[in-house]
Amino acid sequence: MHQLSVGLILLILPHGGCLPPPCDSKIYCSGELLRQVQTAKLFDDNKFFVDMKLAADPELVMEAFSNLTQRFPNGTVPPAELRPFVNTYFVDDRKQFEPWTPADWRERPKFLSKVSDPKLRSWAEELHGLWKSLGRKISDDVKYNPQLYSMIYSPNPVIIPGGRFTEFYYWDSYWVLNGLLLSEMTDTARGMIQNFLQMVKRYGFVPNGGRIYYERRSQPPFLSLMVESFYQATGDVEFLRQALPTLVQEYRFWMENRSTTVEVKGTRHVLNHYDVQVGQPRPESYTHDAELAERLPAEAQEKLWAELKSAAESGWDFSSRWYADSSGGSLRDTITSSILPVDLNALLCRCERVLASFHKSVGAQEAESLTFEQAASARMMAMESVLWDEEKGAWFDYNHQSGARNLAFYPSNLSPLWARCYSQPAMGLKALHYLSGSGGLDYPNGVPTSLSQTSQQWDLPNAWPPLQHMLIEGLAQVDSADTKQLAFTLAQRWIRTNWLAYSKYQAMFEKYDVNGDGKPGGGGEYEVQLGFGWTNGVALQLLDQYGDRLSSGGCGLMSGFVIGFIYLILSLLL
Numbered sequence: 001m002h003q004l005s006v007g008l009i010l011l012i013l014p015h016g017g018c019l020p021p022p023c024d025s026k027i028y029c030s031g032e033l034l035r036q037v038q039t040a041k042l043f044d045d046n047k048f049f050v051d052m053k054l055a056a057d058p059e060l061v062m063e064a065f066s067n068l069t070q071r072f073p074n075g076t077v078p079p080a081e082l083r084p085f086v087n088t089y090f091v092d093d094r095k096q097f098e099p100w101t102p103a104d105w106r107e108r109p110k111f112l113s114k115v116s117d118p119k120l121r122s123w124a125e126e127l128h129g130l131w132k133s134l135g136r137k138i139s140d141d142v143k144y145n146p147q148l149y150s151m152i153y154s155p156n157p158v159i160i161p162g163g164r165f166t167e168f169y170y171w172d173s174y175w176v177l178n179g180l181l182l183s184e185m186t187d188t189a190r191g192m193i194q195n196f197l198q199m200v201k202r203y204g205f206v207p208n209g210g211r212i213y214y215e216r217r218s219q220p221p222f223l224s225l226m227v228e229s230f231y232q233a234t235g236d237v238e239f240l241r242q243a244l245p246t247l248v249q250e251y252r253f254w255m256e257n258r259s260t261t262v263e264v265k266g267t268r269h270v271l272n273h274y275d276v277q278v279g280q281p282r283p284e285s286y287t288h289d290a291e292l293a294e295r296l297p298a299e300a301q302e303k304l305w306a307e308l309k310s311a312a313e314s315g316w317d318f319s320s321r322w323y324a325d326s327s328g329g330s331l332r333d334t335i336t337s338s339i340l341p342v343d344l345n346a347l348l349c350r351c352e353r354v355l356a357s358f359h360k361s362v363g364a365q366e367a368e369s370l371t372f373e374q375a376a377s378a379r380m381m382a383m384e385s386v387l388w389d390e391e392k393g394a395w396f397d398y399n400h401q402s403g404a405r406n407l408a409f410y411p412s413n414l415s416p417l418w419a420r421c422y423s424q425p426a427m428g429l430k431a432l433h434y435l436s437g438s439g440g441l442d443y444p445n446g447v448p449t450s451l452s453q454t455s456q457q458w459d460l461p462n463a464w465p466p467l468q469h470m471l472i473e474g475l476a477q478v479d480s481a482d483t484k485q486l487a488f489t490l491a492q493r494w495i496r497t498n499w500l501a502y503s504k505y506q507a508m509f510e511k512y513d514v515n516g517d518g519k520p521g522g523g524g525e526y527e528v529q530l531g532f533g534w535t536n537g538v539a540l541q542l543l544d545q546y547g548d549r550l551s552s553g554g555c556g557l558m559s560g561f562v563i564g565f566i567y568l569i570l571s572l573l574l
Helices: 006-012 032-039 046-050 058-069 079-089 110-114 118-134 140-144 172-182 186-203 223-234 237-257 283-292 298-314 342-361 366-386 411-419 426-436 465-477 481-505 533-546 560-573
Strands: 135-138 259-264 267-272
Touching: 032 046, 032 058, 032 079, 032 283, 046 283, 058 079, 110 118, 110 533, 118 135, 118 172, 118 481, 118 533, 172 186, 172 223, 172 465, 172 533, 186 223, 186 237, 223 237, 223 342, 237 259, 237 267, 237 342, 259 366, 267 342, 267 366, 283 298, 342 366, 342 411, 411 426, 411 465, 426 481, 465 481, 465 533, 481 533
Parallel strands: none
Antiparallel strands: 259 267
16 A cells, blocks of 8 residues: 655656755865864854855965965964964955845834733834844845855845854744734845745755855755745735745755655655755864764764754754654764654645645646645655554654654654644644643743753753744644643743843843743853844744733743643543
8 A cells, every 4th residue: 555655746746956066165165174274173163264255266265275284294284374374365254244224124013012011012122123133135245256255145135043143044034034024024024035935946945044055955944834924914926926836846855855755554655854965074063073973984974974964954953852862872873864853744744735725826727736735635644654653642753763753752743733734633632631741841931842951952951932933833723722721821931931031131042941031041062142033033923922911920830730630631531
């Protein structure tokens, strides 16, 4: 027995083209110059070097470096000699950007009137104002002299995350864009989508971020949902019509290059995974990757570096979720490409339904819409066969190596609720029952990314804005008063955490600590970053949805007694 095959779907869809070659820069992406500068640790953050501008053409820089290496045994340049070389041939050049203020920014967008609490309303006004500080327009010099930059030129201004992230990032931009639409900044939102559509036409997918060293990996494919948000806000059918072929092209990339087959009880199912088959250390984290792989055989080093890039493509870089054994091990045990993630497949299921709807909206032939409806149905059946655990009442990542589900808690285990990608209404109540007893609700300042404390930033004690929003939105969509109440409770917790941190630091952070009132998150490869694009977008969406009830003073915490009571009731019902 076979499900609808991915091959049949791909035969129907327009062809997406070949993958571009990997970044071939011997300065920014690979090569001896990159290796020596990064391993010399001239900068606290590896990303700083690969974001610098060249002061001369790449050929001249490489010639000068070659001449320099000839002066030393084995060609290894001491740090004391490398530093003046870098100071001569590289500049921390802010001319990558032009001064820009969004022309469509306005003082008081309508959503602010929904926020009843005066303190939260004032805070929302300040968050709305942050778009001006996070806006960037790439200079024409990047366009006309691309060989001098690692920056990928985008014609339209972008909203960046903030901090060390001075370029666009793919999945961040979904929550940024939804925040922009609430701020009634439709021109800025349209321009960001157009940038991404151009990226798909150029690469076949949207790169992880706006640098050439990201050219062979993507991030969770939210572009179709960005277009959906824009279309819902504007009703612009012509924009949708123009975008649709490119959205199909991106979808095809994921099906051709990021899918695999798993057989359960004699039935073969097609599901997706992250899979970046490119070795060598990540340029922006070169030292981290090189040191992690020390003393491994060469083949094992290349395999590890490819798995780390795959984890970076997931957006969860890094987490015990990607370890061969999530209950133990270390970052060296990362096997991302062998894991079929619940949230990636839930996202693609939602994308398939959105693409089916888009074809109807533009008046396409019924067969084109039906293709995506069938794909969504096949994926939902695959997810329920491979990822759904009836006894536990939730979906779990599937480890292709072990042939088993990873039963550890992650908020992503509930992502099919957000995607509305499940067949039976009772599954929503079972998922609430699972969540109530999972331990994920035991923390006062958000739902942690996992319950494993590993020092990785996508593990305990960090809580991340996109995961909070997907969980809250998913619970709110279940037809149950208990799930809707829990969604509000989690929204109140998260808003309070963000607001307390803002009150203390006058800043928004990329992640927060679930154990501290307003405490920024930590761990991982770099210090917690300020800004912060997706944090602002999530906060604005929750203020828009629940602003009539949210309070700056109320803790909004659901007591252990109440959670236990819900757990007991659901146990009796189920």
